[in-house]
Amino acid sequence: MLIMDYExxxxxxxxxxxxAAHTLGRSKxxxxxxxxxKPRNLSSTRSHNFSGHDGVSPVDLRAAALNDLYKFGHVMISPQAVVGLSVFEGGYQLTTDQQQVITVRKIILATGVTDHLLPIEGLQALWGRKVFHCTYCHGWEVRDQPALVLVKGMIAWEVAMSLSQWNSQLTFLLHGTAVEDAAKRDQLLQKGWPLIETPVVRIAESDTGLIVSLADGQIRTSPVVYTKPIRVQFNNELAVLLGCELSRSGSVLTDAAMQTSVPGVFAAGDLAHPGYHQVSEAISTGHKAAAFCNNQLSMEDFMG
Structure with a gap:
């Protein structure tokens, strides 16, 4: 068997x-x-809905996870980006942005997703700190407070149905769109929730919350703003290079063992799920992918 740089x-x-690296490290x-x-939640100040670690910052969670890896002398961390990936002698060959070429027997893809937000001044800077999109991640901390909801009209009703469990005083900022479905629009209005169609031009932070400026000069203030990315991009470029099967949304399809359609290639985390993106779920799928990856390696080694 050809000796690879890494397993x-x-x-x-x-x-x-x-x-995944933790499980592989413990498996020698x-x-x-x-x-x-550059993790997805880099700008978030706190991570929630993670039993035993609720309220810990994502930066601290990652730092602790990295620190756990240092005891394994056979687990290496590289700051390089992988830009090329191909099949090589029963394994795979990776090329980095520093032109380093590395050969391995198996691959676990955990490249995540990228959120694309509405192009509104100040929105990106407040994303994950004062502007939220996930009620399971942040809803409890801002429960029962008046909330501005910055979404396009086509999804306003669905967002309202979810948010109303945490916040009953909602104002919808539809950013130049409308709720076209008359029945859904009437239902939102009957609950006393304003539907403002004027475009938003700026979101800024103040000592008491957020200040939202509209194109017609209106100013709206609120302790919290909810929004939704206009697009969630699955960072699947390497999976595409290998020919992994994708879902319609672009996530990488896997079986119950987190293996993709390409033998020896696994996927985990947000990349491997079309919509349910939580820290706890990402960690779970990372461990699972590594365990089944190790099982494959053990079988190959045992069988010679």
């Missing part, structure tokens, strides 16, 4: 990737983790 490459060093597998240090 496993984990591409992506956020919660799923580091969890020579592993390299490629981590560019």
């Amino acid at each position: 496993v490459a984990v591409v992506g060093g956020s919660h799923a990737g580091l969890a 597998r020579r592993t390299i983790v490629f981590d560019t240090g």
Whole structure:
């Protein structure tokens, strides 16, 4: 058998990737983790809905996970980005942005997703701190407070149905759109929730909350703003290079063992789920992918 540089490459060093590396480290597998240090929740100040770690910052969670890996002398962390990936001699060959070429037997893809927000001044800077999109992640902390909801009209009713469990005083900022379905529009209005169609031009932070400026000069204030990304981009470029099967939304399809349609290639975290994106779920799938990856390696080694 050809000796590879590493047994496993984990591409992506956020919660799923580091969890996978932890399991592989405990399994005595020579592993390299490629981590560019840009996780999806980098701007969030707190991580919630994670039993036993509720309220811990994502930065601290990642730091603790990285610290756990240092005891494994056979797990390496690389800050390089993987830009090329191909089949090589019964394994895989990775090329980094520094032109380093590395060979491995198995791959775990944990490259996550990228959120694309409405192009509104100030929105990106407040994303994850004062502007939220996930009620399970942040709803409890801002429960029962008046909330501005910045969404396009086509999804306003669905968002309202979810948010109303946490916040009953909602004002919808539809940013130049409308709720076209008359029945849904009437239902929202009957609940006393204003539907403001004027475009939003700016969101800023104040000592008491958020200040939202509209194109017609109106000013709206609120302790919290909810919004939804206009697009969630699955970072599936490497999976595409290998020919992994994708879902309609772009997530990488896996079986129950987190293996993709390409033998020896696994996927974990947000990349491997079309919509349910939680820290706890990412960690769980990272551990699972690594365990089944290790099982494959053990079988191959045992059978010679």
